[in-house]
Amino acid sequence: MDGQTLQDIARARALELPAAGITRPFGPEYDVAKVVGKMFLLLTEVRGERIVVMKADPRESEMLRETHPDITPGYHMNKRHWITLSPGGGLDEQLVRELVTDSYLLVVETLPRAQRPVDPSRFLTSASP
Template sequence: MHGDMLQQRARDRVEELPGAGLEHPFGPDWDVFKVGEKVFMLMTEVTGQPIVIVKADPEDGKSLREEYGDITPGYHMNKEHWITLHPGGTLTETLVDELVTESYLLVVENLPKAKRPVDPVRFGRTG
């Protein structure tokens, strides 16, 4: 996935997630996406390319960084819990959707139950 397509795909997925919102607490160069007042995704081009930063389970993040050249530790974030998605040829739309959704659910599951917009165990699962 190249250039702005990566950020647009991530943005499109966020629009489908209940309770997710966009803020600019770090200025206009950073899009910060939150659920329940907690950050689950950031987007910027301050690195010279459009990147997307999402939360990931530490073991999943390690595996993803090993498997995909376009995934690196989280830019300006905790390197154990965040990953950065870079434009390039290795990321698919489906993978971007899954990583954005997983980041969202990692944050939702740590919100007080009264503030959860969805049940993180059942959201997006059928049957």
């Protein structure tokens, strides 16, 4: 998967999620997906390569990095809680969509209950668009 496709899939999935939107708080070269003002996804370019940076559960991110060479610690983020997806042959659309959804839910879980657009324990990746 090339970098443009990777970012297009991640952006499209982020925009499908309830109360999520894309902003550019760091400038035009950074697309940031937020839910209720909290960031869960960053789309940018590093050394000419389009990448996707997102939140991840620390235990899951370690496993993902060990099993997917195209997944590395988060670029310019907390290396334990964020991962970077890079273009290459190891990622498919379904995995990217699932990781974006997981990132979104990690942020939603931290929101006060009254502000949560969904119940994270009941939001099913397979049932979502």
